[in-house]
Amino acid sequence: MTALTISNAQARALWLSAHGLATPPTGKLDAPQIIRDLGFVQLDSIQIVSRAHHHIMWSRNANYREPMMDRLLGKQRAVFEHFTHDASVLPMEFLPMWQRQFTRMREKISRSGWWGKIDPGLLSSVKARVAEEGPLCTRDFEHVQSGPKEMWQRPPHKRALDFLWFSGELATCHREGFTKHYDLAERVFPAHLREQKVPDEQQIDWLSRAALHRIGFGTQGEIRKFWDATTVAETARWAEGASDLVPVEVEAAGGGTFKALAAPDIEARLEALQAPTSRLRILNPFDPAIRDRTRLRRLFGFDYTVEMFVPAEKRQWGYYVFPLLEGSRLVGRLEAKADRKAGTLTVMNRWTEPGVRPSQARDDKLDAELARLCRLANLETVQHL
Known part of the structure; x- marks a missing residue:
């Protein structure tokens, strides 16, 4: 199959359109739809002007305001928090396709020497406290720091909370400021989503297609890294078996081209392409x-x-x-x-x-x-x- 050529001007316009930056950030605000369109929004604690997740939302619609994310997470349960390439919020309806990521993160942490040894007894006691007392944050656990505190160092209870969170046994119930409160996953995630059993290959197919849909075109590595929820080999097998993907040659900014895969509707996207807003x-x-x-x-x-x-x-x-x-x-x-x-x-x-x-x-x-x-x-x- 002959590769479709995409000029650099088209590639930029496609990229900005796929990421919600090609049109002015005006009109009626639909915050859940913005997150759905993007796939996820990265969370970050640093507040130089406005924290990253608020700024990202505002860049798509200037009517967005900072308290809205907390309502989506805590009151409306429209989103859940977990790990893509970093801590992020994702649409709650994506939860069935995220089951393998809970398993992958648990296994990854268990193998990690950096994380340290996980004490099963501590995990049980921390989870039991949450079950009995309701949502807790790290400040609800006593810990005496011995010796100098190193960057990224977590006290034992924090490592236990995070291990259970990464594993999908605990979930972010709400935040106060940027402080995360943990609760049992079954008290946060809707049962009809949490209890769905989706075969692993179907999750891989969904994750890969959903990534490519949201970037329009990309290399296998870029498709995989979008969610960071599949392996290199899994993405390669998916790409080999997906007969509707469109091979493309994309012109780079500095000249030359690179090979990529495009979404099945790439030709329709190119036909509908308009110049991005000059704002x-x-x-x-x-x-x-x-x-x-x-x-x-x-x-x-x-x-x-x-x-x-x-x-x-x-x-x-x-x-x-x-x-x-x-x-x-x-x-x-x-x-x-x-x-x-x-x-x-x-x-x-x-x-x-x-x-x-x-x-x-x-x-x-x-x-x-x-x-x-x-x-x-x-x-x-x-x-x-």
Whole structure:
């Protein structure tokens, strides 16, 4: 079968459309549908302006506000929390297709020397407390720290809670601030979803097709890494047996092409393709459209690294830098920080990408977007240093 050729301009437009960034973030808000369309939204505790999951949602619809995610999780049970490539929220209706991930994570942790030995007695006692007392957070367990605390170190009760959470025996019931409260999975997950038994191969097929649907086109590695819930071999077997996938040659930003697989409806997507909105967007560093840095560089020619774990003296840009998207180009970077007590959003630095000409129109667009970002974070004014 001859591969379909996708130009770089088409690839960018397809990519942004698949990730909900091709149209203005306006209109009636349907937060569950945004998560459903994306597949998942990554959670992150760092709050420089607004936490990643809030920012990602707001980038798709500017009517989104921070308290909405807690309602989707706690009161409405519209989403559940678990691990894709990182901690994320997923639509609750995906739960039957996530059973293998609970098993995979339990086995992975059990084999991990980094995690440490799991005490079965501690697991039983922690789960028994949750069963008897109801939702608990890590602060409800006593622990005396001995010796210096190392980065990422978990006390025994926290490791037990997380092991049971990764295994699907406990689930996030709700959050207070960003503090996770754990409850028995059967008291959080609807029975009709939790009790469904889906064959493993059917889960692999669903996961792979759902990933490809949400990215439009990608290599086998990119399809697999979307959820990070299948192995390399499982994805390869699926791709070999899926006769309706479309082989494509995608033009890269720097010239040349790369081979990929596309969704069965790729030709219809190409025919319906429209130019992305020219509105300027401030993207979160963990936005799903840009989180794969290799793919980002290949499609957009944008070299981007999150430098929060890079020593300050070695950073090229800054601790938390937001990419700026305009149309189908990443035109710059922004370093900004919120002071919620003072009600201010402070812009410390702004950089323009090579080949992008400064313009008053773009400055005006950025000012408008900063004002909108203030509303998300409940801030009042923008301050430029």
